[in-house]
Amino acid sequence: MSSSVLLEYYGNVALITLNRPENSNVLNKSMAHDLLSAARTCEQSSAVRAVVITGAGKNFCFGGDLRGMLSEIGSVKNHLLELTADLHAAILTFVCMPVPVIAAVNGAAAGAGVGFVAMSDLALCAESAKFSLAYTGVALTPDASTSFFLPILIGRKRAMDLLLNNRVLMAADALDWGLVNEVVADNKLLQHALSLAERLASGPRNSYAKTKKLLSMSHADLAVHLDLEREVISTQASSAEGLEGMRAFLEKRSPRYDI
Secondary structure, eight states: OOTTEEEEEETTEEEEEEOOGGGTTOBOHHHHHHHHHHHHHHHHOTTOOEEEEEESTTOSBOOBOHHHHHHSTTOHHHHHHHHHHHHHHHHHHHHHSSSOEEEEEOSEEETHHHHHHHHSSEEEEETTOEEEOOTGGGTOOOOTTHHHHHHHHHOHHHHHHHHHHOOOEEHHHHHHHTSOSEEEOGGGHHHHHHHHHHHHHTSOHHHHHHHHHHHHGGGTTHHHHHHHHHHHHHHHHTSHHHHHHHHHHHTTSOOOOOO
């Protein structure tokens, strides 16, 4: 596994760290592949009884690597199809694995970063954390399970507010809306998440697994939905509108959409 995703063990707890801190842990194809590898390693290990996902550095995850997408001239759609194939397979693995998965959100979570929070069984965030979908801000569409889980977690109207208005949700609002379970002091976030994971890891494994399976039955359409997200975002990103939205963002200018 490359260094874009770190996998460490604390007893029966697996700590997965998104590790591109110099780029706010934006997702590229390598990170998506490594995340899937880490997820499958945890799923297949009988020793792992809880998983914590966090980000290295100041931020949790800024979403997709727009610069990386645009660098593959003429291949934006194929680039995203490859990236989301691994990314969505990783999300399905986390959702279906029989152990609790906890997101520990440090700093900002945007785009797919919010997807990691939404798909987790439990989510904690730092007091300084903030959440933004940001997709339509660059003329893209949701991926990483965001359009599946957000309406379930926070309701359709609030989900549409985040997706259409690109509203930034602060930690207290994320707690109030039901996106996270708890807000923790910045300097105590990771230790608190690991302590929670250790407590769950020492609990009744089969009871937790069967409870998680029962709740996951309502997600029977998740795989189909992820495939739809994958096709839609890859097509939109390669369109003239999508390309203009991403380029304008990277060039720090107002987009010029052909209306």
